[in-house]
Amino acid sequence: MATTPTSSPLHDVRDGDPMLARPFQIRRTRKDTYDTVSLQLKPPDGDDGFPFEPGQFNMLYAYGVGEVPISISGNPAKNDSLVHTIRAVGAATRALTSLKVGDSVGVRGPFGKGWPVEAVAGNDVVVITGGIGLAPLRPAIYQLLAHREEYGKVVLLYGARTPEDILFRRNLEKWRSRFDIETALTVDRAARSWKGNVGVVTQLIPRAVFDPLHCVAFVCGPEIMMRFTVMELIKRGVAENNIFVSMERNMKCGIGLCGHCQLGSSFVCKDGPVYCYEDVRDSFRKREM
Amino acid sequence: MTKRQENIAVLESEGLGYLVQALIDKGYEVLGPRIKDGAVTYDQIETVRDLPIGWTDRQEPGSYRLVKSGKKTYFDYAVGPHSWKKYLHPPETRLWEARRDEQGFTVIEPERETAKKALLGVRPCELQALAIQDTVFTGGPYLAPGYQERRSNLFIVAVNCVRPGGTCFCASMKTGPKATSGFDLALTEILESGRHYFVVEVGSASGEELLSDLPTKVADDAEKEAAAKAMERATAKMGRELDTKGIRELLYKCFDDPHWQTVADRCFSCGNCTMVCPTCFCVNVEDGTDLSGQQAERWSRWDSCFTRDFSYIHGGSIRFTVKARYRQWMTHKLAYWLDQFGTLGCVGCGRCITWCPAGIDITEEVRALRDKEQSEKVQSV
Ligand SMILES: Cc1cc2nc3c(=O)[nH]c(=O)nc-3n(C[C@H](O)[C@H](O)[C@H](O)COP(=O)(O)OP(=O)(O)OC[C@H]3O[C@@H](n4cnc5c(N)ncnc54)[C@H](O)[C@@H]3O)c2cc1C
Ligand code: SF4
Ligand code: SF4
Ligand code: FES
Numbered sequence: 311m312a313t314t315p316t317s318s319p320l321h322d323v324r325d326g327d328p329m330l331a332r333p334f335q336i337r338r339t340r341k342d343t344y345d346t347v348s349l350q351l352k353p354p355d356g357d358d359g360f361p362f363e364p365g366q367f368n369m370l371y372a373y374g375v376g377e378v379p380i381s382i383s384g385n386p387a388k389n390d391s392l393v394h395t396i397r398a399v400g401a402a403t404r405a406l407t408s409l410k411v412g413d414s415v416g417v418r419g420p421f422g423k424g425w426p427v428e429a430v431a432g433n434d435v436v437v438i439t440g441g442i443g444l445a446p447l448r449p450a451i452y453q454l455l456a457h458r459e460e461y462g463k464v465v466l467l468y469g470a471r472t473p474e475d476i477l478f479r480r481n482l483e484k485w486r487s488r489f490d491i492e493t494a495l496t497v498d499r500a501a502r503s504w505k506g507n508v509g510v511v512t513q514l515i516p517r518a519v520f521d522p523l524h525c526v527a528f529v530c531g532p533e534i535m536m537r538f539t540v541m542e543l544i545k546r547g548v549a550e551n552n553i554f555v556s557m558e559r560n561m562k563c564g565i566g567l568c569g570h571c572q573l574g575s576s577f578v579c580k581d582g583p584v585y586c587y588e589d590v591r592d593s594f595r596k597r598e599m
Numbered sequence: 600m601t602k603r604q605e606n607i608a609v610l611e612s613e614g615l616g617y618l619v620q621a622l623i624d625k626g627y628e629v630l631g632p633r634i635k636d637g638a639v640t641y642d643q644i645e646t647v648r649d650l651p652i653g654w655t656d657r658q659e660p661g662s663y664r665l666v667k668s669g670k671k672t673y674f675d676y677a678v679g680p681h682s683w684k685k686y687l688h689p690p691e692t693r694l695w696e697a698r699r700d701e702q703g704f705t706v707i708e709p710e711r712e713t714a715k716k717a718l719l720g721v722r723p724c725e726l727q728a729l730a731i732q733d734t735v736f737t738g739g740p741y742l743a744p745g746y747q748e749r750r751s752n753l754f755i756v757a758v759n760c761v762r763p764g765g766t767c768f769c770a771s772m773k774t775g776p777k778a779t780s781g782f783d784l785a786l787t788e789i790l791e792s793g794r795h796y797f798v799v800e801v802g803s804a805s806g807e808e809l810l811s812d813l814p815t816k817v818a819d820d821a822e823k824e825a826a827a828k829a830m831e832r833a834t835a836k837m838g839r840e841l842d843t844k845g846i847r848e849l850l851y852k853c854f855d856d857p858h859w860q861t862v863a864d865r866c867f868s869c870g871n872c873t874m875v876c877p878t879c880f881c882v883n884v885e886d887g888t889d890l891s892g893q894q895a896e897r898w899s900r901w902d903s904c905f906t907r908d909f910s911y912i913h914g915g916s917i918r919f920t921v922k923a924r925y926r927q928w929m930t931h932k933l934a935y936w937l938d939q940f941g942t943l944g945c946v947g948c949g950r951c952i953t954w955c956p957a958g959i960d961i962t963e964e965v966r967a968l969r970d971k972e973q974s975e976k977v978q979s980v
Pocket of ligand 3: 866869957
């Protein structure tokens, strides 16, 4: 079953100037970890919400500092709250994560093709993420659980560097208490007080319960993590065209015009960021593509 | 108005002044070849005296020199370091401004440029470059802001190449030396047996209309023959070629070829080739504020895939070696481009060869890859 991720022009910014940022006010902020903050944004008055697909991203502009691609991490069924989860790693992300309630953030989007959540109904779904990669997958998990009866087994495998890096603890607790989603967590390293798994996320794959022949995997994390995850999945018998990955490249426009995000023949901003693994296999094997 | 026979006319050389004036009278800003800093560049033209009369150029890999020809010709040069993309896809554009206010900030849309421009002396390969950039900027899903407005206000006077430049290879790219479409008027400059004139082809209704104001006559067989012969000679004189047969597959196959390293050993990664290329479209998007922080701006500026920053993501650049960057540039031009936009990204203008300080020649590099591929095939038989 090869499904190419699709995106419908839900929130069509194509008619206006696609480079114009629209200021959205911050309604709420939440400190997820020591270096990661979620911003809940309120669309400008008169806008009827912000429809998006799980896996799509926005270009977020911190006034005067810069603009960077950030995935939407909120619930796609809730149009009135646009949530992004941002890890501070450099100038723009530091500026974005230091903003306060009431401040404005420039928004362009939503851009790109997301996870084919609807298209894979009927299958087991295995979600495997590392680090901040859980943010772009949370909307997909929300959507899977909202239509739980349409899927077989649903499995979430999540790896963080340390217990302090674990995102969305409240979500995770809720999901772990449900019987219709298997949630497994691991950290790369931890103090002795940590009672959970220690090790890389790929170690969770052999133990997870799913039917490799009727299963679709959504994978997001650092490229090296994705490479090993895909290898493990293939080892378990998951077909390459049932594995979806979200790719990361430098992005300056989000709309296919600046050239920065090119990955071989494709533009990650418009042909991705979510790809069927089969279509980007080369870039995992070839260096510096 | 009677239909011109086969739309081919003759304009005596003195008539070129009328053409420039007619464009100015119609409200066009006329842009054309002018000598500046020792090269033929594109700039505003007020009279035909601004054109590089009596100049020609000597171009080789890594070298460009203007020389006096002693002739009265206007267009006896080949393309220089400028390309028309500087008018349609400017080196820098302010995308918008923003002002701080109580709500945070307000974004102010830029004013769109609506000036009518006439491009005089567009070479056939440059017409193809324009067509390629049209696809890039208007092929969707998103339109490049302002591009269509600039593009639709153009009048294009093409000039066929009777003398290919030293690094040209348009014939093998099937983009020249004769213009076939994409112009309003196309001129072939003939200077033979003391007579100096232009054979003029009409490519559009506005071309037809402009021509009707000029002192032209219908071209006779001898004049048409002279133009056709000039084109044949130009094709025959083309010193370079790039064999495009199976080029995409060749480059995909050669991704890991050690030959890229031998190019990288010579390449300075200066990005000249991308700046002079008429099809390269990549830009950087830069944000900043004034000193008070009350006003912010966003600019788009030409960028080059030869910089390390181009592919930077947190943790390091994707293409951190020169080898990977040169390979990306050439593979984009000759392979990825076909997948992305349905044409090659190279028109054979030769600029990247002339303006490369290392004299790296894209046609030679393709040949080298092809030869290696061939000899490997032979060995494995
Ligand atoms: C499709 C997509 C979705 C993303 N979603 C999220 C998310 O949900 N949460 C999150 O915290 N991060 C996300 N990122 C990564 C985020 O965009 C980078 O961390 C951010 O660009 C770094 O910018 P900076 O100015 O803070 O860092 P600096 O290191 O100062 O970066 C300088 C410039 O390099 C570029 N750059 C640096 N790192 C990256 C990167 N990883 N990806 C793309 N461009 C980069 C940017 O253009 C940036 O302006 C996503 C990236 C992509 C491509
Ligand atoms: S790649 Fe070189 S020869 Fe080809 S269009 Fe660009 S500058 Fe001209
Ligand atoms: S190929 Fe030549 S012009 Fe291009 S980056 Fe290398 S040295 Fe500069
Ligand atoms: S981000 Fe500009 S082309 Fe993709």
